[in-house]
Amino acid sequence: MTTSIKISPSILACDFSKIGKEVEALEKAGADYIHVDVMDGHFVPNLTIGPDVIKKIRPFSKKIFDVHLMISPVDKYIEQFANAGADIITFHPEATNDTGETIKLIRKFNKKVGVSLKPKSKIEIIKNYLDKIDLILIMSVEPGFGGQKFMPEVLPKLKELKKIIDKEKYNIDLEIDGGINFQNSKTVKEAGANILVSGSTIFKENNGDLKKNINLLREK
Ligand code: DX5
Ligand code: ZN
Secondary structure, three states: OOOOOEEEEEHHHOOHHHHHHHHHHHHHOOOOEEEEEEEEOOOOOOEOOOHHHHHHHHHHOOOEEEEEEEOOOOHHHHHHHHHHOOOEEEEOHHHOOOHHHHHHHHHHOOOEEEEEEOOOOOHHHHHHHOOOOOEEEEEOOOOOOOOOOOOHHHHHHHHHHHHHHHHHOOOOEEEEEOOOOOOOHHHHHHHOOOEEEEOHHHHHHHHHOHHHHHHHHHHO
16 A cells, blocks of 8 residues: 655745745645644744634635644633634644643644654653544644754654554554655655655755655655
């Protein structure tokens, strides 16, 4: 069986002066998902956008909005992101007092549930929830900024998760996020990732040819 690879471009690397148009262009270029990085200047040392901006860009694409919350505490904002049009809501277990409750809260709004592991976060912190989640986002850079260098030391964790998911037949997507480029895309797919997030590579390589870069990441 060949797994179909999905590309989730991160709008963190887009031109924020025309963010709606950029989302539209990503859909035209063949993006599967739209990855939205939400940062609060507290959980991570950077600030980006919140639910009001997501609501504004939502009409520019019918693609799945893959919302990566790097905010703490996370629970009190879930409803706002759900109402803004997120389809997948991914949070970091370190950003909540009760991972199980945060999962339930996301479910209550009928959204897909993602949990994210920072480079140093261990599989153990999510192992009791594997039957309750749709996606695991493995960070291959420290969360906070685009354009960082891929950390190959997270590959064993990705491979281990893939093994567990296959063995137990969990229905979980494995998404890799941070420093993905044309040199490492094959490696991360072979390690088990089926969704690749990319900001810099998609918006900056080949003079910003979105279609070409999305296809290269998918096929390489
Ligand atoms: C980092 C974000 C990533 C990142 C991806 O905290 O979660 O989505 O911006 O950007 P690149 O592809 O530039 O590493
Ligand atoms: Zn992200």
